[in-house]
Amino acid sequence: MSGSGQTTMKDVAKAAGVSVMTVSRALKKNSSISDVKRKQILSLIQEMNYVPDQMAGSLSSKKSGFVAALLPSINNLHFAQTVQSLTKQLENSGLQLLLGYTDYSAEKEEKIVELMLRRRPEAIVLTYDGHTQRTRDLLENASIPVVEIWEQPKDPIQHSVGFSNFDAAKKMTNTLIDKGYKKIAFLGEADDFGTRGAARRNGFISAMEDHGLSAERIVQFEAPPVTIGNGAIAAKSLLEKFPDVDCVFCVSDFAAFGVQSHFIKVGVNIPNDIAVVGFGDFEVSRYALPSISTVKVDPILIGHQTGQLICNILGYTGKKPEQFQHLDIHVEISLRESVKD
Amino acid sequence: MSGSGQTTMKDVAKAAGVSVMTVSRALKKNSSISDVKRKQILSLIQEMNYVPDQMAGSLSSKKSGFVAALLPSINNLHFAQTVQSLTKQLENSGLQLLLGYTDYSAEKEEKIVELMLRRRPEAIVLTYDGHTQRTRDLLENASIPVVEIWEQPKDPIQHSVGFSNFDAAKKMTNTLIDKGYKKIAFLGEADDFGTRGAARRNGFISAMEDHGLSAERIVQFEAPPVTIGNGAIAAKSLLEKFPDVDCVFCVSDFAAFGVQSHFIKVGVNIPNDIAVVGFGDFEVSRYALPSISTVKVDPILIGHQTGQLICNILGYTGKKPEQFQHLDIHVEISLRESVKD
DNA sequence: CTCTATAATGTTATCGATAACATTATAGAG
DNA sequence: CTCTATAATGTTATCGATAACATTATAGAG
Numbered sequence: 001m002s003g004s005g006q007t008t009m010k011d012v013a014k015a016a017g018v019s020v021m022t023v024s025r026a027l028k029k030n031s032s033i034s035d036v037k038r039k040q041i042l043s044l045i046q047e048m049n050y051v052p053d054q055m056a057g058s059l060s061s062k063k064s065g066f067v068a069a070l071l072p073s074i075n076n077l078h079f080a081q082t083v084q085s086l087t088k089q090l091e092n093s094g095l096q097l098l099l100g101y102t103d104y105s106a107e108k109e110e111k112i113v114e115l116m117l118r119r120r121p122e123a124i125v126l127t128y129d130g131h132t133q134r135t136r137d138l139l140e141n142a143s144i145p146v147v148e149i150w151e152q153p154k155d156p157i158q159h160s161v162g163f164s165n166f167d168a169a170k171k172m173t174n175t176l177i178d179k180g181y182k183k184i185a186f187l188g189e190a191d192d193f194g195t196r197g198a199a200r201r202n203g204f205i206s207a208m209e210d211h212g213l214s215a216e217r218i219v220q221f222e223a224p225p226v227t228i229g230n231g232a233i234a235a236k237s238l239l240e241k242f243p244d245v246d247c248v249f250c251v252s253d254f255a256a257f258g259v260q261s262h263f264i265k266v267g268v269n270i271p272n273d274i275a276v277v278g279f280g281d282f283e284v285s286r287y288a289l290p291s292i293s294t295v296k297v298d299p300i301l302i303g304h305q306t307g308q309l310i311c312n313i314l315g316y317t318g319k320k321p322e323q324f325q326h327l328d329i330h331v332e333i334s335l336r337e338s339v340k341d
Numbered sequence: 342m343s344g345s346g347q348t349t350m351k352d353v354a355k356a357a358g359v360s361v362m363t364v365s366r367a368l369k370k371n372s373s374i375s376d377v378k379r380k381q382i383l384s385l386i387q388e389m390n391y392v393p394d395q396m397a398g399s400l401s402s403k404k405s406g407f408v409a410a411l412l413p414s415i416n417n418l419h420f421a422q423t424v425q426s427l428t429k430q431l432e433n434s435g436l437q438l439l440l441g442y443t444d445y446s447a448e449k450e451e452k453i454v455e456l457m458l459r460r461r462p463e464a465i466v467l468t469y470d471g472h473t474q475r476t477r478d479l480l481e482n483a484s485i486p487v488v489e490i491w492e493q494p495k496d497p498i499q500h501s502v503g504f505s506n507f508d509a510a511k512k513m514t515n516t517l518i519d520k521g522y523k524k525i526a527f528l529g530e531a532d533d534f535g536t537r538g539a540a541r542r543n544g545f546i547s548a549m550e551d552h553g554l555s556a557e558r559i560v561q562f563e564a565p566p567v568t569i570g571n572g573a574i575a576a577k578s579l580l581e582k583f584p585d586v587d588c589v590f591c592v593s594d595f596a597a598f599g600v601q602s603h604f605i606k607v608g609v610n611i612p613n614d615i616a617v618v619g620f621g622d623f624e625v626s627r628y629a630l631p632s633i634s635t636v637k638v639d640p641i642l643i644g645h646q647t648g649q650l651i652c653n654i655l656g657y658t659g660k661k662p663e664q665f666q667h668l669d670i671h672v673e674i675s676l677r678e679s680v681k682d
Numbered sequence: 683c684t685c686t687a688t689a690a691t692g693t694t695a696t697c698g699a700t701a702a703c704a705t706t707a708t709a710g711a712g
Numbered sequence: 713c714t715c716t717a718t719a720a721t722g723t724t725a726t727c728g729a730t731a732a733c734a735t736t737a738t739a740g741a742g
Contacts, residue, residue: 049482054459056728118395141390397698
């Protein structure tokens with residue numbers, strides 16, 4: 001090392017008896033350098049434990065190698081799966097994911113977008129839950145590709161990969177109405193303005209009103225995210241407020257699992273007394289007893305498609321799209337034991 | 342913007358009629374600049390949607406503002422919680438988390454450590470599951486603080502925040518033996534050499550052998566991570582191989598939930614026929630019916646302590662520790678309905 | 683053996699900020 | 713009103729890499 005600090009490319013160059021540029025070329029694929037020299041330099045690099053400083057490289061090449069992704073919370077298996085498959089797609093093109101958590105708040109999102117932009121990401125992924133105007137301004141000024149995921153926004157910034165939570169919840173509600181349920185309750189989060197949870201509730205309300213049914217059976221508990229525990233507590237107040245309920249549509253499978261747990265404990269038979277329905281197709285609902293009916297979504301597919309889209313946009317694949325893409329992710333209604341046949 | 346590219350500090354300086362250094366000072370706390378000018382410049386920055394380039398700043402100041410954290414998988418609520426609390430602690434000191442996933446493999450860890458070091462993190466957090474020699478060399482060469490979390494390693498690199506999975510599993514096994522169980526099976530992952538899962542299995546074996554009991558009832562299914570589904574499948578083969586089992590100790594609550602689900606379906610009574618025990622205290626085990634006995638760990642505390650330790654080490658708090666710290670995280674045995682009184 | 687196209691390597695300028703030192707403005711002491 | 717300490721601002725060098733251009737080495741044509 002030169003002096004006291006970290007090993008730099010200069011140190012490697014000196015040790016190899018070449019210029020720094022030759023070392024730089026040895027590390028870069030498809031660059032003009034002889035095989036012999038490349039091998040020599042690479043083994044020297046290995047030996048010296050030299051690790052290039054990507055900050056410096058990025059500053060010069062104007063490519064950070066970062067893609068930023070903002071999620072409401074990582075504390076949610078779905079988002080975690082999306083992140084994992086997105087990461088995998090991006091690392092094929094040598095891109096690294098910079099993760100941020102918005103805590104389901106558009107104001108926090110704005111702050112984090114700004115923090116992220118300081119790292120000059122080559123693209124940014126947002127989980128749509130509403131944005132502030134300044135968020136939009138910052139993103140426009142950054143002039144990088146923006147992909148909104150999970151929800152298909154009405155007024156997309158650029159690209160999107162997701163589905164309509166409103167439509168999905170409406171479809172499930174219609175299915176339940178077809179099955180003969182009339183006094184369906186919706187159990188969702190409080191303070192969910194502009195979020196996907198609210199879109200689901202609105203889909204429920206719309207379906208009920210379309211059929212001339214009352215959409216007044218709504219319980220809103222804690223702010224997002226939903227936990228099993230919250231579901232269990234909400235189940236109790238639901239039974240007190242609306243004792244005539246015949247089906248509970250929960251904003252997420254976790255809430256549904258909590259509801260079932262409470263119902264079974266207090267002797268409510270599922271599905272004969274009350275049916276229970278979730279959203280998301282988390283593994284727990286498949287193995288719950290009774291198994292929980294749900295809206296199947298595919299978080300891994302969302303991550304996969306998003307990653308591919310970004311690689312395409314950034315021109316790593318030669319399939320650069322001409323226009324903004326809106327990839328619709330198919331969702332499916334899955335009826336299980338928790339709903340009567 | 343100067344020319345066509347992004348807005349730079351130079352553009353702001355020109356617009357404000359000051360030198361770039363004054364703009365730089367306006368953005369930095371406790372720097373020598375008049376209040377009037379700072380306010381002017383900051384509002385100008387806001388107006389121009391200028392976002393500083395932290396790459397350039399870091400290169401010059403030799404502080405990346407990054408802390409790297411490697412986890413086996415983000416697809417695990419515990420790790421997600423650790424990440425979330427760690428993130429929160431670090432952002433108090435203006436540090437950003439760079440996340441990587443090792444897929445429970447020491448070789449992948451090595452690659453990701455190298456990728457991370459390119460970003461010149463100020464500290465690095467590893468989830469101990471064994472390391473390669475080169476990983477150790479790279480870390481030593483990087484000369485940054487290293488914190489290993491979750492497991493308390495025998496041969497720590499530097500600092501650690503965690504507990505002994507061996508001891509925790511042994512303690513649980515001893516408790517089960519005290520309760521009168523003799524034919525206890527351990528249900529864990531395959532290909533788990535050097536991982537926390539293996540440490541748990543070894544703790545189980547040690548406890549059984551200490552009491553002169555057979556530790557042969559071991560089922561190893563898929564490679565990590567454990568899923569509910571894997572647990573359900575393993576439960577089936579467990580019953581075939583060891584029909585006389587009186588208690589199943591699972592490497593994780595998820596496996597335990599899957600085991601219970603299968604047992605209940607095939608008419609095995611829990612806990613009267615067979616007891617079921619998990620590890621981790623995930624929310625699902627509290628609301629499962631019967632509720633699942635488990636080893637309680639506190640992922641949020643691990644993240645919190647790790648974050649604080651790093652801030653202390655990096656000197657953001659004035660409490661710089663003299664020596665390598667080894668913070669022991671207390672774990673607790675929690676017996677619930679899935680084990681006989 | 684010479685010439686030329688191309689491969690291999692080197693030199694210089696640069697990315698956008700901050701550190702360190704230099705200079706100028708300002709406030710308070712006397 | 714002058715002097716001096718300090719606050720406020722500016723100038724220059726620098727972080728560690730890569731891009732763009734310049735030069736040198738090499739291989740194949742004739």
